[in-house]
Amino acid sequence: MARWLAGRQWPVHPLAPGRKTPAANCEQCRTRSHEPSDCPCHARGLWCHGFHSATTELTRIAAWWGREPRAGVGVSCGPAHLVVLDVDAHAAHVPARDRLLPGIRIPEQVDLAGLASGFDTLALLAAYRQEPNPAEDETTLRVRTPSGGLHIWYVNSEPAVRYRSSTGSSPRTALAWQVDVRAHGGYVVAPTTRITAGVYAPLGAVREPAPLPAWLAAELRRTGHVIQASPVPGPRPQRQARPARPGGAQALLQSLVETVRECAGQTEGTGFTEKLNRAAYTAGGLAGAGHLNQAEARQELTEAAHYARPHQTRRSETIIDAALSAGASRPFHPKGLA
Numbered sequence: 001m002a003r004w005l006a007g008r009q010w011p012v013h014p015l016a017p018g019r020k021t022p023a024a025n026c027e028q029c030r031t032r033s034h035e036p037s038d039c040p041c042h043a044r045g046l047w048c049h050g051f052h053s054a055t056t057e058l059t060r061i062a063a064w065w066g067r068e069p070r071a072g073v074g075v076s077c078g079p080a081h082l083v084v085l086d087v088d089a090h091a092a093h094v095p096a097r098d099r100l101l102p103g104i105r106i107p108e109q110v111d112l113a114g115l116a117s118g119f120d121t122l123a124l125l126a127a128y129r130q131e132p133n134p135a136e137d138e139t140t141l142r143v144r145t146p147s148g149g150l151h152i153w154y155v156n157s158e159p160a161v162r163y164r165s166s167t168g169s170s171p172r173t174a175l176a177w178q179v180d181v182r183a184h185g186g187y188v189v190a191p192t193t194r195i196t197a198g199v200y201a202p203l204g205a206v207r208e209p210a211p212l213p214a215w216l217a218a219e220l221r222r223t224g225h226v227i228q229a230s231p232v233p234g235p236r237p238q239r240q241a242r243p244a245r246p247g248g249a250q251a252l253l254q255s256l257v258e259t260v261r262e263c264a265g266q267t268e269g270t271g272f273t274e275k276l277n278r279a280a281y282t283a284g285g286l287a288g289a290g291h292l293n294q295a296e297a298r299q300e301l302t303e304a305a306h307y308a309r310p311h312q313t314r315r316s317e318t319i320i321d322a323a324l325s326a327g328a329s330r331p332f333h334p335k336g337l338a
C-alpha cells in the first residue's frame with residue numbers, strides 16, 4: 001500500500017503498529033527541542049516527526065516497512081494536494097447552534113433534535129448550499145474508519161490554492177462541528193491500514209479521490225482555510241518575534257506550549273497528557289493573576305494539542321479546560337513579574 005500510494009506521488013510515513021498516530025521519534029528527537037524542518041534525522045533516513053518525514057522514495061519506504069512491517073501508512077496531505085474531510089461520529093456534547101456551522105446562523109425554527117455527529121453537520125451544510133452530501137458522494141474515495149467515522153478524499157485540482165488543516169471544534173478555523181479538514185499540515189490514515197480498533201475500509205468500488213467540488217472549495221475559503229502565501233519567501237519568522245518579554249508570562253506560556261507541541265510525532269505514553277495538563281494549569285494560574293489573557297492562552301494550548309494529537313482533539317480540550325479553570329482558582333505570580 002505504501003508503495004502504491006508513493007507511486008502516485010503521495011508522500012507516506014509509518015504509523016505506530018496498531019495505532020493511528022505516527023511511529024515514534026528517535027531518542028534524540030524525543031528529548032531535544034527543535035523544529036521538524038531543522039531535524040537532521042530526515043537526511044539520515046529516519047522517520048522522526050510524523051508526516052514531516054513523509055516520502056515518495058521507494059528505497060526509503062522499503063527500508064521503513066522492512067524494519068517495521070506492522071506499521072500502518074499515513075499520507076501527508078499537503079504535498080499530495082489532498083483535501084480529506086474527516087467526519088466524526090463520536091458521542092459528544094452538542095454545542096450551541098452557532099458553533100455547529102461556523103459563520104452560518106442556524107435560525108431557531110430549524111429543528112436540530114437528533115443532531116449528534118459530523119455526519120449531521122456536514123449534511124446540514126450541504127443542504128444549506130443545496131449541494132449533494134459529500135458523505136454520500138459515490139464518485140470519490142470514501143473510507144470508513146474503525147470508530148464509525150468517514151474519510152472523504154478529494155484532490156485539490158488547483159494546488160496553487162493551499163488549504164490548512166483544521167478540527168471541527170476549533171474556535172478559529174473550522175468547517176463544521178465534528179468535521180475535521182486534513183490538508184496542509186496534516187496527514188490521513190491510508191485505506192486498508194489496520195489498527196487495534198479495526199480497519200480503515202474503503203466503501204464502494206471507487207478508489208480514486210475526485211476533484212474537490214467547487215462549492216466545498218468555496219466553503220473552505222469562507223471558513224478561513226486558504227493559506228495566504230507570504231509575499232516574500234524568506235526565513236520563517238522566529239518565535240521570539242512575538243511581543244514577549246524574556247522571562248515574562250508570555251514567554252513562560254510559550255515554553256509550556258512548546259512542550260506540548262513537541263509531543264507531535266511521538267507515540268502515546270510519552271507524557272503528553274501530563275505535559276498538557278501542567279501547561280494549562282500554569283497558564284490558568286498566570287491568567288488568574290492577570291498576567292495572561294485566558295482566552296488567548298486557551299487558543300494557543302488548543303492549537304498545540306491539536307498539532308501534537310490530531311486524533312484526540314475533544315479529549316485534549318477537556319483536559320485544557322479543566323486544568324485552566326483549576327489553575328485560575330490559584331493565581332500564580334512567577335518571580336520577576338510585577
Ligand SMILES: [Zn+2]
Pocket residue numbers: 025026027028029039041046048
Ligand atoms: Zn530523530
Ligand SMILES: [Zn+2]
Pocket residue numbers: 028029034036039040041048049
Ligand atoms: Zn528531530
